Amino acid sequence: MIEELGENLRERHGRLFLYEGDFEPVWAQNIWRAPKLIEFTSIASAAKELRAVQRNWKLHPGLTSHRRASLIEQQLPTIRFKAQVFPAPAPRASLGAWTLLDTNKMLYSAECSSPFPDGEVGFVENKVEPPSRAYLKLWEIFILESLPAKGARVLDLGSSPGGWTWVLDQLGCEVVSVDKAALAQSVPWSKRVKFINESAFALDPKAVGKVDWLFSDVICYPERLLQLVQNWLSAGLATNFVCTLKFQAPTNHEIAREFLKIAGSRLRHLTCNRHELTWTLIRS
Ligand SMILES: C[S@@+](CC[C@H](N)C(=O)[O-])C[C@H]1O[C@@H](n2cnc3c(N)ncnc32)[C@H](O)[C@@H]1O
Incomplete structure (x- = not known):
C-alpha cells in the first residue's frame, strides 16, 4: 500500500x-x-x-x-x-x-x-466440501460482479486441488479444469468437469475453443500471465476473465498497471488475497 x-x-x-x-x-x-x-x-x-x-x-x-x-x-x-x-x-x-x-x-x-x-467479506464458509479455501476468492468476485450462468463453458487454469473448479461445478458450469497436478480425489466431481493434466501455457486457445469465462489461479510470474491473457484476448475466444496475479518480493507494480491498461478491467485486493491481486474483465 x-x-x-x-x-x-x-x-x-x-x-x-x-x-x-x-x-x-x-x-x-x-x-x-x-x-x-x-x-x-x-x-x-x-x-x-x-x-x-x-x-x-x-x-x-x-x-x-x-x-x-x-x-x-x-x-x-x-x-x-x-x-x-x-x-x-x-x-x-x-x-x-x-x-x-x-x-x-x-x-x-x-x-x-x-x-x-x-x-472484508465474512462468508458462512463451507469447511467440508471444497478441497481448498481458494473458493472464497471466487465467491467474493461473484457477489461483487456477476455469476457465470448455469451451463456456461468455463476454463479453470491452475485448478488443483480444485476449490475454484468446485465452485464452478456447483454453479452448473461446464468446466475445463487444467493443472499439472491432480484434482482432489475426495470431491465427487460431476460429469461436467473435464480435467486436463497439462501446463496452462501449453494449451492452444483454438484447441480449447470458445469459453464464457477464463479463470487462472496458476502460480506464475504476472508477466507470463499477462502474455497468456493477451493470447486469449487476441484469439477472441474468452469473454470474461478472473485471474490472480501472484507477486514475489518486491512487488511488481508496473505489471499491475499493464493489466489495468486492458480496457474495462479492474484489479482488487480481495479479503482472501495475500500477496496477490485479482484481475477481472467482465463483459457479459
Ligand atoms: C494456488 S494453486 C490453485 C488453487 C486452486 N485455484 C483451487 O481453488 O484449489 C496454484 C496451482 O497452479 C498450478 N500450476 C503451477 N504452474 C502451472 C502451469 N504451468 N499450468 C497449470 N497449472 C500450474 C499448481 O499445480 C497449483 O495447483
Whole structure:
C-alpha cells in the first residue's frame, strides 16, 4: 500500500492511509470516497453529525481514543453484520465508515467503495466440501460482479486441488479444469468437469475453443500471465476473465498497471488475497 501510494501518501493511522490524488489504490480493501474531517466538542455532537448524514455506519478501529469512539458508536443505530451466505448478492445499503484520529477529531466518509465493514467479506464458509479455501476468492468476485450462468463453458487454469473448479461445478458450469497436478480425489466431481493434466501455457486457445469465462489461479510470474491473457484476448475466444496475479518480493507494480491498461478491467485486493491481486474483465 505504501509503495503504491508513493509520494501521494500523506498520513498513516494503522491500516488507514490518507492520500492525495484522483485515483483508487488497488491494494486498498475499502476506499473512503468522500472523507470529511471534523473537530467535535462532545460525544453526543459527534454521533449527531453522523446520524444526520445517514443511518448505517461502521467504526474503523483507530489507534487512539478507543473509549470515546465506543461511546459515540453506542449513540448510533445498531447494525448487525450477518455473515454472507453465497450466492446472496452483496448488501445494497450504503455503509459509511468513521474513526477518531484524536480525542476531538473525527474522520468519516458516507460513501465507501465496499458495502462490507472495512471491506472484508465474512462468508458462512463451507469447511467440508471444497478441497481448498481458494473458493472464497471466487465467491467474493461473484457477489461483487456477476455469476457465470448455469451451463456456461468455463476454463479453470491452475485448478488443483480444485476449490475454484468446485465452485464452478456447483454453479452448473461446464468446466475445463487444467493443472499439472491432480484434482482432489475426495470431491465427487460431476460429469461436467473435464480435467486436463497439462501446463496452462501449453494449451492452444483454438484447441480449447470458445469459453464464457477464463479463470487462472496458476502460480506464475504476472508477466507470463499477462502474455497468456493477451493470447486469449487476441484469439477472441474468452469473454470474461478472473485471474490472480501472484507477486514475489518486491512487488511488481508496473505489471499491475499493464493489466489495468486492458480496457474495462479492474484489479482488487480481495479479503482472501495475500500477496496477490485479482484481475477481472467482465463483459457479459
Ligand atoms: C494456488 S494453486 C490453485 C488453487 C486452486 N485455484 C483451487 O481453488 O484449489 C496454484 C496451482 O497452479 C498450478 N500450476 C503451477 N504452474 C502451472 C502451469 N504451468 N499450468 C497449470 N497449472 C500450474 C499448481 O499445480 C497449483 O495447483
